[in-house]
């Protein structure tokens with residue numbers, strides 16, 4: 221199985237006393253250790269410097285930045301921490317560079333960001349900051365920004381910075397979950413199991429991640445399952461305001477929770493809540509590939525009535541003999557199993573000839589990872605979107 225494209229949270233923290241660390245990495249990590257206890261102040265100061273010195277860049281960020289204000293800085297710091305592992309980081313940075321095209325980011329903006337980064341670090345890591353450390357950060361940031369700039373330039377040759385997509389149907393399945401289907405203005409290539417970033421006209425420059433709820437379709441339409449979460453600007457707009465005719469913007473596809481077609485292993489899929497969306501896409505993907513493998517889906521919800529897509533999943537089961545779908549309900553009377561997803565999965569199996577695909581709330585992913593490792597599925601055969609991406613999806 222190909223390694224998952226790393227995200228900031230998928231990359232483990234670099235060990236502080238790594239004997240193989242390069243001289244630059246040692247200095248960079250020393251700065252990071254010093255700013256860790258004051259990361260909020262560093263973040264505020266970084267953006268203040270950026271916007272005061274370059275007011276023209278303010279327009280690239282959302283008006284209210286609370287929800288996502290430290291994503292850029294966090295991504296840069298994570299990348300810097302791991303610059304000694306370029307093989308792991310290049311994929312992450314290339315995706316970051318491509319993804320920044322939708323914000324209107326230009327190659328010429330990177331020096332301004334670098335300047336603000338060094339300004340914030342030198343102020344808050346003042347006891348360890350010296351010329352050598354500054355040199356290490358300049359080299360590190362130059363490498364990071366060049367990978368992002370190159371990836372964006374390459375991507376520009378064959379893909380738009382974003383897609384306009386018109387809502388063609390809006391199906392309110394429960395009081396707070398809608399299935400929204402859109403028609404992009406140009407072909408949108410993606411692979412089942414991936415996700416996109418989505419912006420609504422009501423909250424300009426506020427982007428949220430949603431998985432494609434179907435494998436690529438001949439008519440080119442894309443569907444998303446959206447749950448309105450408390451104080452979630454984008455999700456509430458999509459569930460309660462969006463109507464056919466509204467036009468959204470989509471960023472490029474991302475994510476590596478895709479079916480590995482080079483193996484015959486079965487697929488064990490755990491979908492919790494709206495996390496069932498990419499699982500449905502994976503099932504359709506297996507159906508479209510001639511060689512059928514056993515696919516076992518455990519579909520979790522808090523209550524029976526929250527299983528908003530169970531009809532679709534059972535319909536797929538009725539036409540595909542290789543597919544088993546089991547609803548698992550945490551509380552109350554149930555048409556299926558009762559309890560949490562990891563417990564339900566433990567009661568079935570054996571699973572050592574299966575690859576696992578996990579999609580749902582971060583707590584579910586964490587507990588399922590433990591259960592599946594315990595059931596004999598090695599970590600490299602368990603795929604899930606990074607927990608950071610999931611957190612970025614909320615709202």
Ligand SMILES: NC(=O)C1=CN([C@@H]2O[C@H](COP(=O)(O)OP(=O)(O)OC[C@H]3O[C@@H](n4cnc5c(N)ncnc54)[C@H](O)[C@@H]3O)[C@@H](O)[C@H]2O)C=CC1
Nearest residue numbers: 430431445492493494495497520521522550580581583584
């Ligand atoms: N909409 C989409 O395209 C996608 C959404 N997601 C994520 O899926 C989540 C869906 O949220 P909701 O529908 O509100 O789900 P939910 O909170 O109603 O929970 C769904 C299932 O997960 C279980 N669960 C929750 N916390 C758990 C824990 N700590 N341990 C074990 N099981 C746990 C619940 O019992 C239930 O079976 C969100 O976090 C979203 O970001 C993930 C991928 C795609």
